[in-house]
Amino acid sequence: MPAERNIEIYQGDNYVHQLTLKNSANAVINITSRTYSGQIRRRRTSDTIDATFSTEITDGANGVVVFSILPATTANLRAGIYVYDFQELNGAVVTTILTGSAVVTGQVTR
Numbered sequence: 001m002p003a004e005r006n007i008e009i010y011q012g013d014n015y016v017h018q019l020t021l022k023n024s025a026n027a028v029i030n031i032t033s034r035t036y037s038g039q040i041r042r043r044r045t046s047d048t049i050d051a052t053f054s055t056e057i058t059d060g061a062n063g064v065v066v067f068s069i070l071p072a073t074t075a076n077l078r079a080g081i082y083v084y085d086f087q088e089l090n091g092a093v094v095t096t097i098l099t100g101s102a103v104v105t106g107q108v109t110r
Helices: none
Strands: 007-010 015-020 035-041 054-059 064-069 080-090 093-105
Touching: 007 015, 035 054, 035 064, 035 093
Parallel strands: 007 093
Antiparallel strands: 015 064, 035 080, 054 064, 080 093
16 A cells, blocks of 8 residues: 655745655655656546656655656645655556645745
8 A cells, every 4th residue: 555645835935845765664765666657647537647746866865756746847736735645656657656635735926
């Protein structure tokens, strides 16, 4: 089962989230050869992707991956509650790492 974590995004700002992946013994996992992806949608059943996370492995040997969204993308999200998930591809195995709500707060300064 994926970990559940609700995230907050401020409309028009960068969103950056860093994860350090560990095994059940709490030791970091070498993720160098793995890839990651994630999306935000209004509902789990929606066909429309409202935003896609950019991903970067910043320290693969120590299990560190960053997922982010640029301000131009968050500016186009309407304020409200969305859902998201973040997945890992390890060879042919897809595993959902994180899931939850993504609450978008409308910006004031434009």
